[in-house]
Amino acid sequence: MSKLTKEQELLNEIEKLQKQLEIANNRVKTAKYGLVWMEVPEAFEQETENQLPVLDEVKEKAIKNDDDKPTHILIEGDNYHALTCLNYTHKEKIDLIYIDPPYNTGSDGFRYRDKRVVEKFPDGTDVPKDHPLRHSYWLSFMSKRLELASNLLKPEGVILISINEEEYSQLKLLCDKIFQESNYMTSFTVKVRHEDRILKGDKDYHETTEQLLLYRKSPRFKTIKRLQDNTSIDKYVYSVEELIDSPEKVMMGSKEVLVFKPHEYKIIKSEPSAEKFQKINIRGSIKEGNSSGRFHMQYLEEKNHLFNYLYKVPNMGDDMFDYRYFLSRKSEDNLNGFYFQGVPLSKDDIKEVPYPNYLDFEEAFNNVGYEGGIEFRNGKKPVDFIKFLFSIGTINKDAVILDFFAGSGSTGHAVMEQNSIDKGNRQVILCTNNENNIAHEITYPRIKNVICGYSQTKNQKEILFELPLNPKNISDNTAILEAKNKFLTDEFKVRYNEIKEEVRKDKYSIYGIISKASNVKGFGNSLKYYKTSFVGKNNILSASDEDKSLLAHKAGCLLAIAENTLDEIEATQFFQFFENSEKVTAVYFKEEMDEMNTFLQKVEEVQKPISLYLFSWGNSSDFEGLFDHIPNLTIKTIPQPILEIYKNIYNIITA
Ligand SMILES: C[S@@+](CC[C@H](N)C(=O)[O-])C[C@H]1O[C@@H](n2cnc3c(N)ncnc32)[C@H](O)[C@@H]1O
Secondary structure, eight states: OOHHHHHHHHHHHHHHHHHHHHHHHHHHHHOOOSOOOOOOOOHHHHHSTTOEEEEEEOGGGOBOOOSSOOEEEEEESOHHHHHHHHHHHOTTOEEEEEEOOOOOOSSSSOOOOOSSSOSBOTTSOBOOTTOTTHHHHHHHHHHHHHHHHHTTEEEEEEEEEEEOTTTHHHHHHHHHHHHOGGGEEEEEEEEOSOTTOOSOTTOSSOOOEEEEEEEESSTTSOOOOEEEETTOOTTOOEEEEEOOSSOEEEEETTEEEEEEOTTSEEEEEOSOOTTSBEEEEOOTTHHHHSHHHHHIIIIIGGGTTSTTOEEEEESOSSSSOSEEEEEOOSSTTOOOOEEEEOOOTTOOSEEEEOOOSEEEOHHHHHTOTTGGGOOOTTTOOOHHHHHHHHHHHOOOTTOEEEESSOTTTHHHHHHHHHHHHHTOOOEEEEEEOOGGGHIIIIIHHHHHHHHHEEEEEOOHHHHHHHSOSSOSTTTTOHHHHHHHHHHHSHHHHHHHHHHHHHHHTTTTGGGTOSOOEEEEEOOOOEEEEEEEEEEOSSOGGGOOHHHHHHHHHTOHHHHHHHHTOOEEEEEOSSEEEEEOSSOEEEEEOOSSOTTHHHHHHHHHHOOSOEEEEEEESSSSOSOGGGGTTSSSEEEEEEEHHHHHHHHHHHHHHHO
């Protein structure tokens, strides 16, 4: 082939590749990758016609303790409206959001809310679980709320979402869209139940795990590592006694290894000390990951038909011993051998290591039943699990934490417990609807319990489950086994009440499975309870002057929440004052000036820094000169800034 032809050929090849690249680039530019679903309006969108949401305080539900601990917020209402309000009060103010939404299992309370396609067919039967729009309903519902929630996170904030396999894939793609894929941190697999604990007999696979997604708001979030304390000698509990003076010697590579047959040595386990060994199982990455593992694989693996042989290998390991013991496997049933390591000489005392993406919370989930003194069978999450989420989500002990699918209020419980452990000042905002009276009968009573204290009674089920599945040392304890076996069978479900009755009649009381009650001390703290409501007659985009006046009039709680001055100290037909221990919020919400002088006088009397909110038709206040002589005062206006945020939301959500 001539040189020219060769060059020509290469040029042709380059041209071909360039064309292919161009096509590929165009495809990338025009391709739409991601989720597509049918947007389904929710019932409230027709009922409230996008009126202006506000928050009203339910004063009789406030809990006040003068203990310098935070005041938490519980909002009753659809979380779409609560989140809309929070977009005004808490834009970029939240450190951590944890939510545990309905998983869309068909039985977890998630209702297909669209009025056009009802949740029941005309003959009264349920819309089936395989309804073609089931994911669309769920995604429409979740996307709006996540969109609203993302505005609330601080740049260094995170959101954690519990989910199971029903909607995991959909949620991952949805969150990639809302929070951006580059902010996806990980999905944890969380063990929530024991393999043997069958929930539903009709499932092909038994779900023992759930997922937990972690997204950050932006790269400003710094991954939190777990601290591994290598200073502990707790595991150094083994010593070796050689029972013969001249064991067999064999060469392994360049090393002369002493071989002790079973009965020629003794391994003693006793109190930890820095002169003893830690016993390390040679498995997984250890096999290739360090010199002991490699030595084992090279020379000892081939001898693994010799059980319980002890090898003493000279000059190995970074500890105070100039040898290292290896122990071959115990029997045919055991796969791996061990080595014995002394306390490392050159160890970093405390190391930061990444958290694993598998979390075993089985035990905590087992014991969740009566946590907080209430029973809630709709996905109650254990307090320990949520406290763990705080530890991976934020190091800020003054964090503001939000859960807008609060259910039984576990997140509130976890916040107060964590504060009491590390003297933190975290504040929680909980939002829940009141379906099946949950806000009144579950969420609020639990938070009250946690604040004020309560008597915790464990039910029979929990107590039975607390017993080991195969009790070894109480094998003669037939009554326990009997009760437990009954519980694990369908018969138990059918005979639940009868069995409960038998238990009540002391049948098993000698074994201590009669209910135990204990008093749990409250953590103190305070609570404010709000309810979503609506003002105005028109839709957000076409609010009339009358609607705007009403919004200003009813904005007090929003402003108090925005400023975190939650205690109302005065209210008239023209103005309101709120305070906390450090500052005051003063609101003049009327256009008419009738009471302005009185208001001004009261503002002058305030000794703390003041945030002043004044009615204005626009964005700027007409009264700036009026307050110039008062120090530590900032002036803002209402209602226009609130309305603008609502309009933005409306435009984004309906885009
Ligand atoms: C799975 S539960 C959360 C359980 C909670 N993590 C706990 O530990 O108790 C979901 C909760 O969200 C509530 N919920 C569902 N849709 C809602 C909505 N649109 N607004 C407010 N709450 C809602 C339900 O009432 C239910 O209690």
